[in-house]
Each structure stands twice: as C-alpha cells, then as structure tokens.
Amino acid sequence: VGLSVTVVERDSVGSHASGYALGLLNPTNETGSIESLNHQSFIMHQEMLEVVEQESGVDVQVLTMPHIELALEESEIVTLKKECDRIAAFSNFTTNWLEPDEITRFDSRITREIYGGLLVEDVIAIDSYNFTLATAQAAESRGAEYVLREATGLVYDRDRVAGVMVGEDCINCGTVVLALGPWSGAASLWAGIDIPIVPQKGEILRLEGLNPRLDFHVHGFTLGSSCSILQKADGAVWLAATVQDDTGFDVTPSLDARESLVLRGTRMMPELEWQQMLLQTACMRPVTPDGDPIFGKIPDKEGVFIASGTGGQGILLAPVIGRAMADLISAG
C-alpha cells in the first residue's frame, strides 16, 4: 500500500511465541466472533505462502494434511458429530465421522481406546520460525526496515503521535502499531488506555520422528486439557501444548509440563512413549479477557493503533490482521 515501515524489535525476529508456536493453521477449530477471520486468513495463507517463500528464499516447510479430532470419551461423540455438520458448511473443507476401526485403519498407532473421531481435510502445518523469518525478509526486500532496539515510549505532538522512543533516540513517524505480544500491557501507559493483554505460558515437547511418518494432525481432549500430535516437515514429532495462566513472563520449561504432555500424547498414541525427547520449549500466548484479539485504532490518539492479543491463533491470523491494519492505516 506504499507505506514506509520500520519494525522495532528488542530481541530478534521470531525469538518468542511467533518462532516457537506449533504452526498449525486450522480455522475449523474455532467458533465465535473470529471464526470468519480465521477462515479468511487461512485462504490468505494458501495464497501467500509460496510468494513469501519465493521473495525471502526461506523454506516455510508447508505440509498439507488431514486433521483428526479424537473422541477419547463417549460423551464427546455427540459434540464431535455436531462439529462435523458445522465444519461441513465451509466449502473448502470436507469432514467425516470415523468409527474407531476406521481410525485404526487410518493409522494403527492410534490408541484403540477411542469412541471415534472427526476427520477434517485439509489443514496446513508450517514452521512458525521460518514463516516469521520469511515474512520479515520478504518485507525487508520490499523496503521495510528493522531496528533491533527496545521501544520505551511514544512521543506526541498534542494527541498526534510523532515518534517512538528507543532509549535516548526517537524514530520520527506519523503512525504507530503497538504489537508487543504478551508485553502489550506495558504500552498502556504510552497509549493512555488500559490494554488488557497478559501472557499465558505454553510448553511444547519435540520428540524424535516416527517411522513411517505420521501424515496427519491428531488432536484430543484428555486429562483435563487438549493435546496435539504433529510430525513436522523436518521429521520431529511435536506434542503441544500446555496452557498455564498467571505465571507472569516465565518461560522456563517445567517438569510438570513435560510429564503432562507425555501422558496426554501417549494416551492418544501409546508408542510415543519410546520416542526420545529432542527439545522442550516454553513461550507465551498474548491473551485477552474474552479470548478475542484486539486490533484497530486507539481512541483519543491520532495515529496510534494496536494489533495483538491473538492467543493461540496468532500464526493463523497474521495475514488477515496484517491486511486489516494496512487498510485501516492507508484508507482509514
């Protein structure tokens, strides 16, 4: 849209949730007010992933695969069958209810202690770090500049923003988009408004690869929480993720999280017990009180916008939020 853009980043691009997320793009798992945004963004990903790869030279490691939602309790059958009907309304997805023996035929490594499952074709898995890096490099090749420093405040001329403070220096500008992820609350003072975004810790285990490959994404609710099993393009199997509130900005991998992910993963696929752990990561989702992202103009300030609070869907939502912000800033 012809804007001149500077990104201020205090660590490095993709060094937090955007670089460590599972990287699943599945718009069908969310209802409510952002359901249609999720679907729009999914289509935008389909259209842009190859372009971003070409412009950046970075392999985003795109995999297109079926998604299976397991009914691990009998009580889930009714809910998941209703989900089947809801998702079938989206013409770009096909869904089917699978009986337990059909799931076993799909992959005999899935537990037999199930009541069936919902098959959705097809979702996308990417490497979040490579995707974040690729978009940054593609933006750079189109003229965006990156300043690796900490933003410490905004400078105003009356109510109109005039710059971003980075230490003693000021980057002059007429528009600012606050996109500080889980740290967005810190910008409340700069924007003169309460920004109710807080960190929610999420941990992931990466295990050695399964052979033959697991060529679909498995998800289920077990032991009080949800769990994904996803074999990524590089072969590693990811068990994701924990959801821990009120832990502040703590990103220390914990033994509790490791044990809980192993228990949930092996409940769905017992043979994972034998896979060696390669890595345990922890990062933070930026979450809002109602779970919906916050993006748009900050009231009573000219030129100040916010785009954050994407919770567990920020990789999926990135294109649609990016487009919405660009349109809002350029056209009003």
Ligand SMILES: Cc1cc2nc3c(=O)[nH]c(=O)nc-3n(C[C@H](O)[C@H](O)[C@H](O)COP(=O)(O)OP(=O)(O)OC[C@H]3O[C@@H](n4cnc5c(N)ncnc54)[C@H](O)[C@@H]3O)c2cc1C
């Ligand atoms: C375990 C886990 C799994 C997930 N899986 C998925 C998934 O499968 N699919 C999906 O769509 N989403 C997923 N998400 C959600 C997604 O990762 C987040 O919604 C998204 O990455 C948030 O992006 P962000 O840019 O707002 O925050 P971040 O990625 O945290 O980036 C914020 C950046 O702001 C910088 N910053 C903060 N303060 C300042 C300052 N003062 N000055 C300069 N820079 C600053 C930080 O250094 C950081 O780099 C997952 C999240 C977690 C935690």
